[in-house]
Amino acid sequence: MRNLTLLTDLYQLTMGQGYFTEGKSEQLAAFDVFFRPNKLITYSVAAGLEQAAEYLEDLHFEDEDIAYLRSLGIFREDYLAYLKKLRFTGDVTAVREGEIVFPYEPILTVKAPMIEAQLVETALLTFVNHQTLIASKAAKICAAAGGGVMEFGLRRAQGPDAGIYGARAAIIGGCVGTSNVYAGKLFQVPVSGTMAHSWVMNFPTELEAFRAYAKNFPEGCLLLVDTYDTLKSGVPNAIKVFQELREAGFEPKGIRLDSGDLAYLSKEARKMLDEAGFEKAIICASGDLDENSVRSLKAQGARIDSWGIGTKLITSADMPALGGVYKLAAVFENGVQIPKIKLSNTTEKITNPGLKDVYRIYDGKSGMAIADYITREGEKIDREKPLTIFHPLDVWKKKTLRGFTLRNLRSPLVEKGKRVRESLPLFEIHKYFESEYARFWEEYTRLDMPHIYKVDLSDELHALKKQMVNSFGKGEA
Amino acid sequence: MRNLTLLTDLYQLTMGQGYFTEGKSEQLAAFDVFFRPNKLITYSVAAGLEQAAEYLEDLHFEDEDIAYLRSLGIFREDYLAYLKKLRFTGDVTAVREGEIVFPYEPILTVKAPMIEAQLVETALLTFVNHQTLIASKAAKICAAAGGGVMEFGLRRAQGPDAGIYGARAAIIGGCVGTSNVYAGKLFQVPVSGTMAHSWVMNFPTELEAFRAYAKNFPEGCLLLVDTYDTLKSGVPNAIKVFQELREAGFEPKGIRLDSGDLAYLSKEARKMLDEAGFEKAIICASGDLDENSVRSLKAQGARIDSWGIGTKLITSADMPALGGVYKLAAVFENGVQIPKIKLSNTTEKITNPGLKDVYRIYDGKSGMAIADYITREGEKIDREKPLTIFHPLDVWKKKTLRGFTLRNLRSPLVEKGKRVRESLPLFEIHKYFESEYARFWEEYTRLDMPHIYKVDLSDELHALKKQMVNSFGKGEA
Known part of the structure; x- marks a missing residue:
């Protein structure tokens, strides 16, 4: 100390x-x-x-x-x-x-x-x-989301403590986990996160990147689908890998959207996942969100189950x-x-x-x-x-x-x-x-x-x- | 570490x-x-x-x-x-x-x-x-002030590191010192600060509070003059104590304004100090300032020599x-x-x-x-x-x-x-x-x-x- x-x-x-x-x-x-x-x-x-x-x-x-x-x-x-x-x-x-x-x-x-x-x-x-x-900002965001909010803001926090104790406060306010491993260990709270765009970019194709990830983490597999084209490439490739996972006896966790029109993309992705038989696969959204954008997305009928909230939570950006x-x-x-x-x-x-x-x-x-x-x-x-x-x-x-x-x-x-x-x-x-x-x-x-x-x-x-x-x-x- | x-x-x-x-x-x-x-x-x-x-x-x-x-x-x-x-x-x-x-x-x-x-x-x-x-926010504020800016934001910082490394960055951007003692020691930079309103409130009269302070710190004495009434009580009492200090062989440092119409008060206080023969006593201003309010005060002809900038610097409040x-x-x-x-x-x-x-x-x-x-x-x-x-x-x-x-x-x-x-x-x-x-x-x-x-x-x-x-x-x- x-x-x-x-x-x-x-x-x-x-x-x-x-x-x-x-x-x-x-x-x-x-x-x-x-x-x-x-x-x-x-x-x-x-x-x-x-x-x-x-x-x-x-x-x-x-x-x-x-x-x-x-x-x-x-x-x-x-x-x-x-x-x-x-x-x-x-x-x-x-x-x-x-x-x-x-x-x-x-x-x-x-x-x-x-x-x-x-x-x-x-x-x-x-x-x-x-x-x-x-904690107060987290409470507002979690109330807007109705649950399933994860704190993802460490890289934009005002120094290490702001990330560590900010994650602590975010959990008090209602976040279900954090991406911050240091905070996860210190406060014994769930940590979450799977892959970044760099992972996908570092394989010859998106499909190979997804396969390599699923091989490593067959349980709780959550794939980031917006590196190239969410609906034409990301979601179809994810479904392909989810089918392979299921054949191997594992249920996938879901997908993450990090850019684009989250309302439209989540609704379309939901349909595609459901049609492929992955009704339980969740859709996680991230990307410069706060209580207002979360509420707006929900009002638009976005099919988002889980939210990764970064900058605007960890800095309480509006205040x-x-x-x-x-x-x-x-x-x-x-x-x-x-x-x-x-x-x-x-x-x-x-x-x-x-x-x-x-x-x-x-x-x-x-x-x-x-x-x-x-x-x-x-x-x-x-x-x-x-x-x-x-x-x-x-x-x-x-x-x-x-x-x-x-x-x-x-x-x-x-x-x-x-x-x-x-x-x-x-x-x-x-x-x-x-x-x-x-x-x-x-x-x-x-x-x-x-x-x-x-x-x-x-x-x-x-x-x-x-x-x-x-x-x-x-x-x- | x-x-x-x-x-x-x-x-x-x-x-x-x-x-x-x-x-x-x-x-x-x-x-x-x-x-x-x-x-x-x-x-x-x-x-x-x-x-x-x-x-x-x-x-x-x-x-x-x-x-x-x-x-x-x-x-x-x-x-x-x-x-x-x-x-x-x-x-x-x-x-x-x-x-x-x-x-x-x-x-x-x-x-x-x-x-x-x-x-x-x-x-x-x-x-x-x-x-x-x-550092970038500090540079903007210091450019607006033309120098003499001190970082005063620790209590509003997003955790200890935000205060400590925020003070570090503020110095890089142009601040001449910080109120943060931890940062002062760690980075070997000047620390500043003299008294809060609580000091003044804790004596039967403002004059006694100023005298007690001057007795303790005859060198570099800077008095906070806005606890009760800046121009009717604070500045006259400060001048009284400054005269006593001078008789004892010490030159006072100046006064601090922390509330009210800083443009008007600083101009009036300047006149009073000058008339009393304290042309060299500085006027320090603080209270929710940033580059915009500093610039506005200067445009209004405020006679402020030194600025204590807190919340809006240490959090870069607008961004x-x-x-x-x-x-x-x-x-x-x-x-x-x-x-x-x-x-x-x-x-x-x-x-x-x-x-x-x-x-x-x-x-x-x-x-x-x-x-x-x-x-x-x-x-x-x-x-x-x-x-x-x-x-x-x-x-x-x-x-x-x-x-x-x-x-x-x-x-x-x-x-x-x-x-x-x-x-x-x-x-x-x-x-x-x-x-x-x-x-x-x-x-x-x-x-x-x-x-x-x-x-x-x-x-x-x-x-x-x-x-x-x-x-x-x-x-x-």
Whole structure:
């Protein structure tokens, strides 16, 4: 494992020295990670918390890191000695991986001595922003495809980690496998892939190329049929080899289309395969696809069973950054919480102060999610009484709920620097996402003009926020 | 160093087994890496070759990798034994890092036994696609800013490597530093950063926060002035602290603006600083910037000396993947080159066959770049004779050159599996880019509607391509 302790912005370390010399190094602070609304985000799938926890547990400066920091000529020796001994000793409360989350909700909260809490900001954001982004994109694509999506993007990923952890996030979001062998081994998830155009080009004829491949991989044989002419050459040659395979006692897996009019070609190929008696041979499609092209192909009646999605998934091409932030929510003096707020001229940018809990409210009868509800930490909600929730910005939008169930979305991830949550297999994380997704009305998750799912503030939290905003007057703290 | 040997697509390994059992494992093949035109690419800055060379030198399967591959149940034992001994033994010819490159030009060519050449495709593309993308984006942003750009994007990067190697590429493209401490140490480049809003919020008043910071960092003191009210509170408080610093014998570095109307605020802040006698204090701006917003701010007369660029640089937000490809150019039988071509219904997608050289032609008088010129490998160009170049697709576009100089853009990077090119400090790579950039007329590099720089084929290469396309007739190989 690489030591990623230096994976931080320099200002975390300069501020750290400031807190150190100001005697504030042991002052506890709480920071929330959350993201803001964006028209491309209808819902997000939390991911990257596993790597966040690993990173926090491993946090330590090596001698060479200290030597490097010393070489910058801006740090004091006593502070460097302090850093050498520093470990992460704080607590982290977070949602599960695979949890469906919405803007403004604290996905995770770090409560730690100020220097530690600042130091870990950058890397935590990197892990959570990246993986949540890709898991969410994968979820959209998989919803459009209705299943059978494989992650094929490594060569277009923004570096090795983007490919490796992008594949991880894609599985959480619903992909059934990846082409990335490194990720397959690391996360024990299915890997897939058979041949490239270069294989076909490297034999005198397409038929010989297919035969040579089938000889090597008689089981699960999947042939790439678009190197020369999909319908005149590729599919007929594939059928010839499939017949030979069947005679030898093997059932072929199917074909892959990687170019051309995928709707037309898949329908024609389906007919040809069916007529030849290969009704069970699948048709896999790839080539610059995303949730929109997948949906369009399905609307056109394309007969595609399986999808290889590359560039647009692994980079989340239409929105390549989630933009999650890490904001001070509170400091503690003599054990007493002092809520903090970040003001802004833009109402949506004003933070929610203090330690908080996040609940999901489900309808008592249908079991479907109605709204999320952010409260002050430890606030009691009386389920016997009707609960009036209101829009955090447009407070005239109200709704009174009766007969609901509640779930606290967050639980401890790290306590006193040690992780306290077990690591789950990726497919289990995905299954969790799926079970939760089923509790959302389609109106909230659909791609086009979804209803905005409500994330409301409790009366108590809203009152605190209002009071803090008002007391700052024109923004002077 | 992580062993990235498994950082490949599964089909490279299945094809490998195919070549192994077909007795083609020792057959030499040559593959080119190049990218296709895209309206956002006027020119690109090659990067990632250093990591490509490191990866090739280190290529080897560990026992646990072999055990993992065995567990997939699709590989033969004799092939796994072959893989266990496999090292990269081939040659790689490539452009320098920092070289300006254009669509269709083979940035690098791998010549190696087929199995090795396929195995390394994915990772080579990952390194070169990612870093070339970010170096090119950085070059655009730095050209718009005219210098003083710092890379600030780690928290929004697509995983740790995207931040680390993205920072590397950003320096090659022209950034003067990064906020990323890990990258600063690894690549020995300047790191920068002073304070976040949380620092200011964590003191009773802004003035106290600034004072505490200045006490800790009297040298190079740069204060973030937009936490509460930039002009009414931030700048006046900064000036107060700057005066105290000056009395103590220190010159302040300047201020940073991270929100609001950066054009207006920077002009007003400049006046206030100048009036207070801090003409040399710089104004740094940050906050969701890219080449377009930088250019717009400069056109509005913003007084910004230094730029912190995050998300849109580190993800190349408007085009988050370069889309470079790796295509078979030739195979060798008994030492004889057999050129290979990939056909397509789309003319631009037809590859250039065979081994090739890439030259840049400079005007003999001005020394400025006129065109790039792709030839068959080893083709002689007689500089005494006029050279007629023509557009590779629109062949009626011709130009006859006299009195030019030539430069072969490529040289050996790896020979027989060992790298033969020395590793250069990043700023030297950047300096090389800059010196080459100066040899391009602005018409080719400007952001808006640039002239398309010519990349032409030699008569010989063009004749070969034409002949191969024609002989394939309707595309049957």
